[in-house]
């Protein structure tokens with residue numbers, strides 16, 4: 001009956017559809033190649049912003065920074081996400097991938113888009129940053145490349161959705177889709193919205209750049225562009241939270257504390273993301289305070305709530321699983337006894353902590369209507385989003401890779417010692433890097449700025465010495481993090497292309513099995529929380545969450561206080 | 571491995587919440603609502619709010635107003651380029667022009683007085699960043715933003731551009747001198 005080739009991974013029990021497997025491998029490999037380009041540009045940019053080094057000349061700096069932004073934020077992450085989408089649909093649901101040919105067409109469009117866009121920037125007439133704010137013009141191919149890439153990604157989203165439909169029709173799984181697939185579905189729905197917004201703004205901008213449209217309003221551009229720019233960050237969050245849940249399940253056999261809560265939290269991302277783009281426009285002219293407050297908060301704080309919920313339930317589910325294994329001493333034995341030497345786990349946990357404590361808190365603080373006045377467009381902003389998109393998303397994807405190398409690529413991880421320290425080098429380096437950027441931003445150092453010393457400016461300005469110290473720390477910790485990123489690329493490339501095969505040759509066959517429900521929970525005597533404390537199933541996690549809240553409240557208060565010290569304005 | 575498997579219960583949405591989740595959701599929700607209320611409260615009780623007063627304009631119309639102000643209130647010129655330093659009367663409308671790559675003209679304001687500071691761009695997007703006091707706003711062509719500011723500190727301020735605006739972006743600066751009232 002079944003005419004499609006599958007193989008079952010003996011170690012993980014996961015079942016791979018042959019065409020899907022090749023697509024996942026290709027997307028993951030392409031993503032890592034882009035990450036390499038992004039990493040080289042990161043090094044050049046970092047060495048230029050490090051005041052003692054100040055490597056590149058100004059024009060090169062702006063060009064390389066543009067490359068860094070588009071390649072990292074758009075191309076690396078979304079290309080890897082395509083692999084994650086195929087994994088969460090075809091592999092997790094044990095289903096054949098819908099229309100692999102369309103998926104390949106999508107892949108080809110993405111690849112062409114990347115090349116066209118990068119070529120435009122390298123050509124030198126598209127150093128406009130990834131935001132390409134009008135009316136600053138870029139080589140039309142800059143927009144064209146982005147459009148092609150987006151269409152390709154959209155096709156990938158449709159293949160994902162189609163696979164879910166097939167899985168349901170062919171009954172490849174019992175009951176409801178797994179939570180991780182639900183998270184991926186969230187990411188996919190947001191991606192479709194995002195790409196639609198992108199089309200609405202990038203197509204007219206492309207037509208404008210080739211002379212078919214006269215004028216694009218700058219405020220309108222920002223409003224619609226950020227519906228793309230912000231929502232795409234919500235894709236990343238949904239995707240990396242899904243990866244966190246997946247890793248908790250893979251490493252610990254953890255199950256969600258409750259499916260209802262975790263799924264509702266994912267749903268909040270979809271429900272409240274569109275208007276959250278307002279927090280990029282808090283000091284823009286032409287929008288009312290009511291609009292700004294409603295849209296930055298109503299929407300954002302419910303999405304924030306969702307992240308705070310995931311921030312509890314992911315480690316909480318690990319804690320419950322560990323306690324069930326007998327690590328019940330005190331509040332934190334479950335955490336101390338976690339496999340800190342396994343990069344799949346350590347990377348995921350550092351990603352969670354860094355995303356929450358640094359990226360999350362700073363994001364909410366600077367997304368407050370008035371506090372944004374003291375932060376907008378300072379280097380605080382890249383400080384914030386390197387914590388979300390680098391420590392959060394990128395590191396989560398890196399840790400997933402260590403799982404995928406044996407399972408998807410059937411290769412042993414080479415240089416296991418390096419792989420072991422990689423998440424620490426990258427994660428901790430980035431933590432220092434992001435906090436130093438925030439420190440410099442608080443002192444008014446600007447983002448996207450070649451010369452904080454204003455050597456050639458007619459009117460100069462002297463930042464305090466502490467600002468230079470912070471930027472020096474940015475340089476040093478940035479280089480450390482780049483070494484961490486380079487280690488990841490080295491380990492991945494060596495393993496995938498030169499690694500020893502795992503086990504026997506994988507054999508493909510026509511038999512498949514149905515994905516069964518999770519085992520029902522065996523509730524211990526005295527209820528779910530018996531293994532915990534205070535009637536809580538996960539008391540240690542709860543304490544961590546309360547600690548998180550205290551840091552949050554304190555930092556929030558400090559920023560209001562700082563704001564109160566600047567000139568009165570109305 | 572259950573987050574990557576279908577839920578054990580067919581009707582998973584009826585599974586009761588664990589207490590740790592319920593408690594945390596309640597706390598997090600209260601905190602979210604508190605943060606929401608802080609913003610309107612600050613509009614009422616706080617002193618640092620953008621009025622969000624803004625008008626559509628054109629570079630020509632805006633430049634004409636700025637030029638009129640410069641003609642009337644210039645007190646001296648500075649730098650090799652002879653940039654005008656303008657000292658408008660307290661309470662008046664002050665027009666600041668952002669263009670590639672300068673903030674024009676230089677301003678001289680009295681400490682403790684309020685001014686209606688208008689800002690617009692003649693060309694691309696710019697970022698108004700006043701340092702060291704650290705006030706930042708986005709400046710767009712075609713839009714005239716009005717900020718009522720009250721300099722209450724004695725230090726002179728430099729205006730830095732903090733929206734990338736091409737090759738000369740890092741050289742785009744301006745000045746607001748703060749002087750004692752006469």
Ligand code: HEM
Nearest residue numbers: 042045046069072073129130390394447448449478481482
């Ligand atoms: C070790 C790794 C990395 C280092 C050291 C690094 C460093 C930097 C530096 C110094 C800047 C310039 C800030 C400025 O002058 O405005 C920057 C900008 C940026 N980075 Fe990274 N980065 C790294 C990885 C990443 C990754 C993985 C991503 C995305 C997934 C990313 C996304 C961005 C974006 C979007 C910008 C802003 C570009 C713009 O302003 O248009 N970076 N990065």
Ligand SMILES: [Cu+2]
Nearest residue numbers: 696731735742
């Ligand atoms: Cu500018």
Ligand SMILES: [Cu+2]
Nearest residue numbers: 731733735739
């Ligand atoms: Cu600029």
